[in-house]
Amino acid sequence: MQWQRSVLRAVVFVLFAVALPAWADTPESDYPITPVPPTQIELADGFWNSRMETNRKVTIPYDFQKCEETGRIANFAVAAGQLEGKHRGFWFNDSDVFKVIEGAAYSLALHPDPVLEKYLDELIAKIAAAQQDDGYLFTIRTIHGEEPFRQQRYTGKDRWSHLEHSHEFYNVGHLYEAAVAYYQATGKRTLLNVAIKNANFIDSLFGEGEGQKIDVPGHQEIEIGLVKLYRTTGEQRYLDLAKFFLDHRGVPEGRKENRVYGEYCQDHQPVTEQTEAVGHAVRAAYMYSGMADVAALTGETSYIRAIDTLWENVVGKKMYLTGGIGARHHDEAFGANYELPNSSAYNETCAAIGNAMWNHRMFLLHGESKYIDVLERVLYNGFLAGISIDGDEFFYPNPLASDSTYKFNKGSTARQGWFACSCCPVNIVRFIPAIAGYMYAKRDDDIYVNLFVPGEGTIDLDGDRIRLEQQTRYPWDGNVHIAVDPEKPKTFTLKIRIPGWVRGECVPSDLYRYENPVAEKIALKVNGKEVPLTMEKGYATLTRRWQTGDVIDLQLPMRVRRVLSNSKIAENQGRVALERGPLVYCLEDVDNAHRVADFVLPDNTPIRSRFDANLLGGMVLLEGTGIVAKMPSEAGPTETGPTETGPTETGPTETGPMPFVAIPYYAWSHRDPGKMAVWLPRNLKTLKQAAEKDKKTE
Numbered sequence: 001m002q003w004q005r006s007v008l009r010a011v012v013f014v015l016f017a018v019a020l021p022a023w024a025d026t027p028e029s030d031y032p033i034t035p036v037p038p039t040q041i042e043l044a045d046g047f048w049n050s051r052m053e054t055n056r057k058v059t060i061p062y063d064f065q066k067c068e069e070t071g072r073i074a075n076f077a078v079a080a081g082q083l084e085g086k087h088r089g090f091w092f093n094d095s096d097v098f099k100v101i102e103g104a105a106y107s108l109a110l111h112p113d114p115v116l117e118k119y120l121d122e123l124i125a126k127i128a129a130a131q132q133d134d135g136y137l138f139t140i141r142t143i144h145g146e147e148p149f150r151q152q153r154y155t156g157k158d159r160w161s162h163l164e165h166s167h168e169f170y171n172v173g174h175l176y177e178a179a180v181a182y183y184q185a186t187g188k189r190t191l192l193n194v195a196i197k198n199a200n201f202i203d204s205l206f207g208e209g210e211g212q213k214i215d216v217p218g219h220q221e222i223e224i225g226l227v228k229l230y231r232t233t234g235e236q237r238y239l240d241l242a243k244f245f246l247d248h249r250g251v252p253e254g255r256k257e258n259r260v261y262g263e264y265c266q267d268h269q270p271v272t273e274q275t276e277a278v279g280h281a282v283r284a285a286y287m288y289s290g291m292a293d294v295a296a297l298t299g300e301t302s303y304i305r306a307i308d309t310l311w312e313n314v315v316g317k318k319m320y321l322t323g324g325i326g327a328r329h330h331d332e333a334f335g336a337n338y339e340l341p342n343s344s345a346y347n348e349t350c351a352a353i354g355n356a357m358w359n360h361r362m363f364l365l366h367g368e369s370k371y372i373d374v375l376e377r378v379l380y381n382g383f384l385a386g387i388s389i390d391g392d393e394f395f396y397p398n399p400l401a402s403d404s405t406y407k408f409n410k411g412s413t414a415r416q417g418w419f420a421c422s423c424c425p426v427n428i429v430r431f432i433p434a435i436a437g438y439m440y441a442k443r444d445d446d447i448y449v450n451l452f453v454p455g456e457g458t459i460d461l462d463g464d465r466i467r468l469e470q471q472t473r474y475p476w477d478g479n480v481h482i483a484v485d486p487e488k489p490k491t492f493t494l495k496i497r498i499p500g501w502v503r504g505e506c507v508p509s510d511l512y513r514y515e516n517p518v519a520e521k522i523a524l525k526v527n528g529k530e531v532p533l534t535m536e537k538g539y540a541t542l543t544r545r546w547q548t549g550d551v552i553d554l555q556l557p558m559r560v561r562r563v564l565s566n567s568k569i570a571e572n573q574g575r576v577a578l579e580r581g582p583l584v585y586c587l588e589d590v591d592n593a594h595r596v597a598d599f600v601l602p603d604n605t606p607i608r609s610r611f612d613a614n615l616l617g618g619m620v621l622l623e624g625t626g627i628v629a630k631m632p633s634e635a636g637p638t639e640t641g642p643t644e645t646g647p648t649e650t651g652p653t654e655t656g657p658m659p660f661v662a663i664p665y666y667a668w669s670h671r672d673p674g675k676m677a678v679w680l681p682r683n684l685k686t687l688k689q690a691a692e693k694d695k696k697t698e
């Protein structure tokens with residue numbers, strides 16, 4: 001039975017990933033490591049499968065419904081002349097519809113659904129009808145025609161006249177991604193033809209040729225889309241156009257280009273000279289991802305040098321413990337080095353997605369586990385907080401502390417069902433199904449096991465099918481059982497990622513460190529016998545002649561870890577955060593007898609972990625006893641009397657022990673829009689300083 005399913009999936013896989021269209025050439029050079037696509041993975045019950053099922057059953061239909069209600073879909077019908085009306089919403093709203101189509105296509109690839117497919121075909125027909133004869137597709141301009149309209153200050157009066165803000169290229173980048181996904185899922189070409197016609201039109205207008213325009217997108221994304229179009233069609237010019245858009249950023253010396261979009265759009269320097277991540281974080285992460293793609297396909301080593309340096313900058317100086325990036329609300333931008341405030345952190349959900357996409361590509365280029373360590377940190381923390389467990393409410397920013405009065409989430413202190421600019425909810429639906437594609441990868445005779453998720457993966461290694469079946473309760477415990485089942489006995493290498501957190505390395509930089517960086521004893525067994533850990537680039541490497549019946553058992557002890565910050569992150573001084581396995585924890589008022597704001601977690605306090613099956617779908621909680629402190633005005637006489645710490649002169653007084661409960665960060669804000677903190681004071685002095693700072697800002 002298992003083999004029948006595997007064979008079926010292998011057939012699907014060939015349809016999907018290998019022999020895409022008959023006319024597509026396989027690129028001559030590509031990433032040295034090849035990911036195993038989600039269509040080769042069948043997840044079993046567990047943490048991610050339930051998220052994917054919620055995405056399929058709740059979030060995708062919900063997002064389409066919101067796109068209907070808000071006129072995003074009607075805009076295509078109006079542009080096509082099928083419906084009377086005006087353009088509704090932002091000028092870039094076409095992209096939201098494309099992103100939900102992409103997510104729905106990934107869902108269809110794994111779960112055939114005639115009702116969803118019919119809906120998509122009708123929607124795609126509207127999009128095709130909205131495309132102008134020359135290939136242009138931008139509903140707001142088509143609807144308004146020659147008439148002036150309010151949002152012209154962003155779109156420009158004429159086509160392509162204000163690319164800094166118009167999103168004309170950004171929108172169609174998402175069109176290309178959706179078109180490729182839908183074609184791969186169904187073999188239907190209608191949307192792919194719309195994408196090709198549009199890309200051909202843009203390619204005819206932009207370039208270094210006689211009479212062509214030189215300009216670049218203000219919001220990167222088309223580069224990623226063009227690469228996908230190139231991979232699908234084999235048309236070299238799409239790859240060249242992606243490279244053209246990258247190479248003309250920052251106005252290279254010797255070129256006369258009447259344009260400076262500046263740091264906000266990463267247009268302040270040529271991409272190969274950029275060394276610090278600046279400006280709008282989503283644009284940056286999409287650009288770095290596009291650079292990785294183009295570098296893999298063209299061998300452009302100057303791109304790789306640049307993104308290596310930018311990665312060191314982000315992971316070493318600009319990333320939150322949750323894997324979130326983009327510290328500032330203003331401009332949705334990266335802050336300065338070490339500017340990582342907690343309650344005012346922006347950390348857009350889309351930027352977390354971009355950071356994950358980028359780190360996956362860095363792994364495919366370099367084969368080092370540190371990139372997957374960052375990716376995993378994003379997945380379980382900074383990204384996952386962005387969507388509610390029920391799948392229909394969203395965070396746009398993701399702060400690491402909340403006082404439950406500051407309405408950080410676009411006017412709300414809690415997740416919201418939708419936003420006027422809804423880039424995040426629609427990005428989530430296309431990202432969640434893609435996560436299965438991060439589990440495995442291969443290179444020659446090596447198979448990489450990157451993520452620990454229960455289920456089966458089928459990997460084609462040099463013409464032989466290898467089936468791997470993982471059983472694990474990860475992220476709740478670190479025991480991973482892998483059954484290896486090759487079609488016939490075969491010698492190859494399994495490279496199993498040993499996460500940084502078990503090796504005593506919090507992040508692959510000195511930005512965060514464990515208070516006790518001891519490496520845990522990792523047990524690795526093959527067929528019940530312990531084998532030595534042979535580590536290579538962060539992977540335990542097992543080479544042998546594998547045969548059906550072979551099993552691997554990996555035990556990654558999940559101790560509660562205390563995290564300390566680099567001393568240059570001002571807000572975290574005197575503070576500690578808690579982690580267990582890949583999860584970052586937080587305290588919320590709702591679980592605790594006293595306010596989180598009054599809580600101090602002294603070093604050496606014992607902390608226990610306990611699985612609670614009933615809380616929010618089940619989770620491991622952390623529990624212990626810290627101390628509660630009050631400011632002098634509210635302290636009053638204490639029952640316990642002065643303690644060892646004693647009262648500070650003008651600061652808070654310790655008033656007693658405080659038993660506490662911490663929950664995984666992703667699960668915060670599900671019960672009430674409560675107060676929350678990731679970084680906790682280690683002593684009264686830190687609490688006092690925080691109170692003084694609050695007073696000043698009041």
Ligand SMILES: [Zn+2]
Nearest residue numbers: 348350423424
């Ligand atoms: Zn967003």
